[in-house]
Amino acid sequence: MSTNAVDEALEQAEYTKVIEVGRGVLSQAGKIFIDNLLGGSPCLLVADERTWKAAGAALHDQLQAAGATLTEPLIYPGQPTLYASYDHAEEIREKLRATGALGIAIGSGTINDLTKLASGELDQPYGALATAASMDGYTGFGAPMTRDGLKITMPCPAPRVVVFDLDVAAAAPSPMAASGYGDLSAKIPAGADWILADAGG
Template identity: 60%
Template sequence: MTNDLIARGLAAASDTDVVDVGRGVLATSGALLKGSLFAGGKPALVVADDRTWAAAGHAVHDSLVAAGVDVLDPMIFPGHPVLYAALDNCDIVRERLAASGALGVAVGSGTINDLVKLASGQLGQQYAVVGTAASMDGYSGFGAPMSSEGVKVTMPCPAPLVVIIDLDVAAAAPSAMVASGYGDLSAKIPGGADWILSDAVGLDPIDPLAWELVQSGVLEALSQPDALAAGDPDAYAGLVSGLVLSGLAMQVYRGTRPGSGAEHYFSHLWELDHLGGDWDPPLSHGGKVAIGTLAMSAFYERFLARDLAALDIDAAVAGWAPWDLVEADIRSRFTGALADHAVAETKVKYVDGAGLRGRLQTFVDGWADLRPRITAQLVPAKTLQGMLRSAGAPATPEDIGLTAQDVRATFPRAMYYRSRYTVLDLAREAAWFDELVDEVFAPGGLWT
């Protein structure tokens, strides 16, 4: 079923034509690349870091040579992978590609892929990625996240033409990597619920294929956390496919909505604070996402414990904060460029009293249909916490160096951080936001 889904995703995806996920596929990677990326006869430049060169880069390089591709001396970044893709490293890759006329083959799990993706995109040429860990869903996604002036921005650039992931390599990667991928995939649970809500008020209509690609295999892919933590290669098939499918869904949708909701904004904000950046290895993207996912799962539980169909819309509209108060609240919670960013993003989804009345009426009228859909989409926070823990992923704020109070303080910031509409916005519009956050952190809650 997964292969069929990948085939349908590839047929509709804007950039990626070939996906090869399986055990031992590194050995045939050269022939696969010769028939796809290098069909035009251009030379190949393999880009890796010390670790990924050892894990897979060398084998890819040899396989390309054996397949008769003209292969340049590899580009191997020394030491640990850098935490954030840096533009000067991208410039180095781009200049090497431009000077040699080669097409890039990124061998790595995150930063290396982002560097080659952006450099190739800037040159208007295609590239391939050979993933080395089941660590995140960016392999098959477009855009390269970069940190710039205190805000995490995603630089526009196409996704790879070819994605190759050898499950034996992924299973042998450091355990923190699979924990990250597991956390990133768990985000599709509350993130999907956010998408349902946004669709209901016409803001981000659900694309049926993108939804199916990202959602249909999530629970199965997350069903073997113990085997993943134990490094069983066969258990990796579902997780790796799920991560690849998430990237394809974003290509099909031409946006990141299929892959992320409010849970990712917790993670982005902590990334901007360089949370765990000095750890060895640095705290992963998916590790932060895991805590955002649990926070949002717990929030959804408190939200669903109330009856939205019985909401007093008149009272909600009467108590609705005018924009200048909202802006003041945002500026009290952020500083510098991030404050301006949050103001601009929140303004996009802010509505006046009449707009609020219409939005809330839509939810109240549709709640009998929406409530069971959202309930079915979610996994209980306690259950998800146990699954994340089994996979070796963070399950408490302390696991990522925070307190429950820190996570609590991130809730309003996550709401304001992006224009994307989530349950946090609906809760604020219903005048429930502060109470629900209090309930998440009340005695007997997930982390108290």
């Protein structure tokens, strides 16, 4: 998608106002988030051990150097793989509430969805620092979540700011990119399925 197409999309977007994609943009992420999301608000960084190493620590250092107010980051273990369950979203939500912070998700699908839902339930914006091309929903509305044993998509707004460094994504494990291709290809039969389901009433 060209820069003009992204700009046109952002003009029409209800929630997402800034998208920065490119090589090396991680080095500017702190300023981007301060200028377009945080202002003077405190910040909660949400990551797992792998995404913290890939991009979170660098963002933390940038924000700290710029004088941003940082709460203690919420860093989940790298193993076992973090699961998008509602109890994790509740944990993030309550930490956001207790600290008065705005969240920045550092990761891909699960971390983004958890932070998105937690922020949405507090009716506050959040940002996403993408780390892999493993899915196509960084700016999507809603979060797929497991709650009470059922997988449902829970409504919540898209991020206000997304930063996606292509060098960080390229360094992610190769199965992450394969997952992203799978996510895109699944949209073809899924689109037909949604049309048929709607027509069937």
